Amino acid sequence: MRSPPGRLMxxxxxxxxxxxxxxxxxxxxxxxxxxxSSIAVAGAFVVGLVLGAARAYRIPVVSQLAAxxxxxxxxxxxxxxxxFLFFGLPQVGILLDGFTVxxxxxxxxxxxxxxxxxxxxxxxxxxxxxxAGAALGFGRFGTFLNxxxxxxxxxxxxxxxxxxxxxxxxxxxxxxxxxxELTTTALNINALTLQxxxxxxxxxxxxxxxxxxxxxxxxxLESHLALPEPS
Amino acid sequence: MPDWFEPTARYMAEEGLKGTLRxxxxxxxxxxxxxxxxxxxxxxxxxxxxxxxxxxxxxxxxLPILVTIFIIFFALPAVSAQLEFDPFTAAAIGLxxxxxxxxxEATRGxxxxxxxxxxxAAAALGFGWVGRHAYVILxxxxxxxxxxxxSLLVNIIQNTTIAQVIGAAELLxxxxxxxxxxxxxxxxGPAEVHxxxxxxxxxxxxxxxxxxxxxLAAYLERxxx
Numbered sequence: 220m221r222s223p224p225g226r227l228m229x230x231x232x233x234x235x236x237x238x239x240x241x242x243x244x245x246x247x248x249x250x251x252x253x254x255x256s257s258i259a260v261a262g263a264f265v266v267g268l269v270l271g272a273a274r275a276y277r278i279p280v281v282s283q284l285a286a287x288x289x290x291x292x293x294x295x296x297x298x299x300x301x302x303f304l305f306f307g308l309p310q311v312g313i314l315l316d317g318f319t320v321x322x323x324x325x326x327x328x329x330x331x332x333x334x335x336x337x338x339x340x341x342x343x344x345x346x347x348x349x350x351a352g353a354a355l356g357f358g359r360f361g362t363f364l365n366x367x368x369x370x371x372x373x374x375x376x377x378x379x380x381x382x383x384x385x386x387x388x389x390x391x392x393x394x395x396x397x398x399x400e401l402t403t404t405a406l407n408i409n410a411l412t413l414q415x416x417x418x419x420x421x422x423x424x425x426x427x428x429x430x431x432x433x434x435x436x437x438x439x440l441e442s443h444l445a446l447p448e449p450s
Numbered sequence: 451m452p453d454w455f456e457p458t459a460r461y462m463a464e465e466g467l468k469g470t471l472r473x474x475x476x477x478x479x480x481x482x483x484x485x486x487x488x489x490x491x492x493x494x495x496x497x498x499x500x501x502x503x504x505x506x507x508x509x510x511x512x513l514p515i516l517v518t519i520f521i522i523f524f525a526l527p528a529v530s531a532q533l534e535f536d537p538f539t540a541a542a543i544g545l546x547x548x549x550x551x552x553x554x555e556a557t558r559g560x561x562x563x564x565x566x567x568x569x570x571a572a573a574a575l576g577f578g579w580v581g582r583h584a585y586v587i588l589x590x591x592x593x594x595x596x597x598x599x600x601s602l603l604v605n606i607i608q609n610t611t612i613a614q615v616i617g618a619a620e621l622l623x624x625x626x627x628x629x630x631x632x633x634x635x636x637x638x639g640p641a642e643v644h645x646x647x648x649x650x651x652x653x654x655x656x657x658x659x660x661x662x663x664x665x666l667a668a669y670l671e672r673x674x675x
Contacts, residue, residue: 299649303653
């Protein structure tokens with residue numbers, strides 16, 4: 220591509236055909252990023268909800284195990300966790316393929332952070348609300364389902380949404396196990412085309428569009444689900 | 451202790467842990483300084499600076515740190531030969547960009563939480579904008595900033611592992627090199643697989659560093675707010 224001298228190289232030298240030439244591959248990579256992220260977000264939601272409730276209501280044994288799980292995951296880097304799952308476990312006979320490690324690592328990581336989010340949410344539900352639930356004839360589980368979950372879940376919503384966005388961003392770390400998500404795909408394209416500026420600009424813009432769209436959508440959902448008044 | 455353990459542990463401690471702490475220290479200082487300045491400026495009601503700082507924050511918070519580090523390490527040298535950094539510097543810059551965005555956001559909240567009367571009282575004493583913030587507002591805001599700064603330190607230390615991807619000799623990279631060397635056949639290594647123990651060990655080291663710090667952050671949060 221002829222770039223006129225004396226102009227800003229980034230603007231004039233940007234080879235726009237890069238995008239059309241590599242569109243299919245990039246979209247496939249983006250698709251895998253979104254696929255793994257959605258599985259991980261769903262998994263992290265379930266893990267966080269169950270273990271968060273177990274922590275908040277001090278269910279014996281489960282609560283202590285959940286506490287240990289949360290501390291271990293939150294205090295070790297996710298990249299080392301991925302290395303451990305993918306390169307460490309085969310030594311003891313547990314061989315997992317890239318996709319499994321990808322989902323597992325993100326669910327385990329997101330689940331730990333979400334357990335804390337939901338625990339804090341459930342603990343923020345005033346005690347008198349649960350007493351009111353009991354007075355209405357609900358059992359322990361009924362009270363949880365009808366009183367604590369709708370209120371505590373909504374208190375836990377903003378922090379858990381930040382966790383989900385982090386899960387999406389952390390999926391880029393799957394590059395180290397060569398799982399072909401967006402970042403891996405982009406680096407492969409870069410290795411073939413050597414169009415470094417184009418590759419990384421496209422990569423960065425794609426991530427920003429995904430993350431900004433998600434946080435925009437989520438803010439919308441948040442205002443929709445917000446508690447009518449502070450309890 | 452088995453034969454392989456001692457030299458591997460020494461290499462990882464002397465080379466790897468030192469590298470990890472070096473990147474973390476640089477990133478912590480850089481993020482705090484840039485973040486506090488940007489965060490304070492963000493409270494000024496002047497549209498152009500506000501939108502510029504907002505953009506800075508949203509970009510570096512929105513990008514995965516790995517992508518930021520890739521851009522610095524691979525894309526910048528393609529733009530200009532002067533922008534070529536070694537892996538350590540590239541990782542430290544990437545973490546600083548991300549960390550300063552976090553600190554800026556936290557500083558804005560902390561500065562805005564200081565009552566308006568404090569600004570007015572300082573102005574009445576004859577302080578200009580800079581003096582008002584340097585001597586009156588920021589010292590008070592810093593108290594509220596302490597817990598998020600400790601959490602940031604934990605996150606920075608954990609995220610230094612991302613430097614492994616571009617080959618900076620931090621803890622995870624030295625671990626990976628050790629695993630590879632031990633797996634190699636006799637002239638180079640003993641042809642043994644120790645990936646499980648080594649990566650578990652790396653997790654343990656990070657846990658021992660992070661756990662007291664997260665406890666400290668939680669304690670400060672309870673004490674200071």
